[in-house]
Amino acid sequence: MNLVYKNEKPLFAIAVVLSGLFWLGLLIATFGVLLIYLLLGYLFFLFAHSAFISHLKGSGVRISEDQYPDLHAKLVEGCRKVGLKDIPDAYLLRADFFNALATKFRGRHFVVLFTDVVDALEDQPGAIDFYIGHELGHIHRKHLTWRTFLAPASLLPVLGSALRRAEEYTCDRYGVACCQSENDIKAAIAAIAAGDTRWKTLNVTAYLRQAEASNGFWMSFNELTADYPWLTKRMAEAVALSQGKAIRHPRRHGFAWFLSLFVPRVGAGGGALSILITVAMIGILAAVAVPAYQDYVERARYASAYAEAQQIQVAVDEYLQSHEQWPSTLQDLGFAESTVVNVGSHYDVALLGGGAIGANMGEDAYGEPRYLVIEAKMTKSGMNWVCYGQNVVEKHLPAACR
Structure with missing residues (x-):
């Protein structure tokens, strides 16, 4: 049987x-x-x-x-x-x-x-x-x-x-x-x-x-x-x-x-009790998953901006070796526009004054701009690049920028 x-x-x-x-x-x-x-x-x-x-x-x-x-x-x-x-x-x-x-x-x-x-x-x-x-x-x-x-x-x-x-x-x-x-x-x-x-x-x-x-x-x-x-x-x-x-x-x-x-x-x-339990379970899972997913999306967005800025950094290094001066805009580096815009991830990258590359990540809840910055610093051993954030949530930054 x-x-x-x-x-x-x-x-x-x-x-x-x-x-x-x-x-x-x-x-x-x-x-x-x-x-x-x-x-x-x-x-x-x-x-x-x-x-x-x-x-x-x-x-x-x-x-x-x-x-x-x-x-x-x-x-x-x-x-x-x-x-x-x-x-x-x-x-x-x-x-x-x-x-x-x-x-x-x-x-x-x-x-x-x-x-x-x-x-x-x-x-x-x-x-x-x-x-x-x-x-x-x-x-x-x-x-x-x-x-x-x-x-x-x-x-x-x-x-x-x-x-x-x-x-x-x-x-x-x-x-x-x-x-x-x-x-x-x-x-x-x-x-x-x-x-x-x-x-x-x-x-x-x-x-x-x-x-x-x-x-x-x-x-x-x-x-x-x-x-x-x-x-x-x-x-x-x-x-x-x-x-x-x-x-x-x-x-x-x-x-x-x-x-x-x-x-x-x-x-x-x-029955009503079973429906309430089901709704409660979905609510608990959503309360955990939605914020975590939002954090994941933000981390991915900052990681993409960091990679974009690093590519520009390489182009700046090559420009400095050839011209011994800081480029004025991205167009000096061969880019079509003075700003690289990523429509899908909602950020744009451009050269900032004072030897820095900045990715504008949008505004915070108070309307203040948020930036991921790669900046050239002169040290005894020569020029080094450092990465940091301005007005951003630290956990969203790539590990190299924290």
């Missing part, structure tokens, strides 16, 4: 390439300052996530050979079936949440089973294997490990949500691999759909037929912009896999595909 859903690997490869290019570009644009912010972000996440892990260890019940050995045996058997060598820590936690989750803290993986699930499936405990297998799938496929690196691509329209849905389909396949029977698979997903008691009377055939309505515009659009496939599709996919059959889902609405191209991923189900 192939445990990886068909779309996960190609979507993952695209996300890795796009995220890698994003992080590399941002690292270059910020001259490494990004690393400091990433470290601060990691520390913030570490402290925030530690609250949940501490609550889990302090209030949850750790599943072991001595504590709920039946659940521990399922965990160990699930790890064996999916090829996971390191058995994660597992806890039973009371919460108003009907599902299970996998998380990671400081390199250690955790599987959390919520009591509502375990209680609801008391009469069919084999269905719990599906939940355990699903979460082991996240660990085995390293979904948690890659999540931070893939964050830039995960915000992209269509791609981010598609990758998350593919991961869910993959983990459902892990759940199927851990189950002993088709009825356990149906029970596990039915419990999510119908609740802790009504799942027992769910008409699975009728429920699966509901997937036929998912090709409409609204159903298509809201699935394309969400992190989870419709549960009817997940059950159909899981049941078909257990039977060794292939399944084709209804085609999504064409206009829903088009419209979803303009909706960035904001997390499971969207």
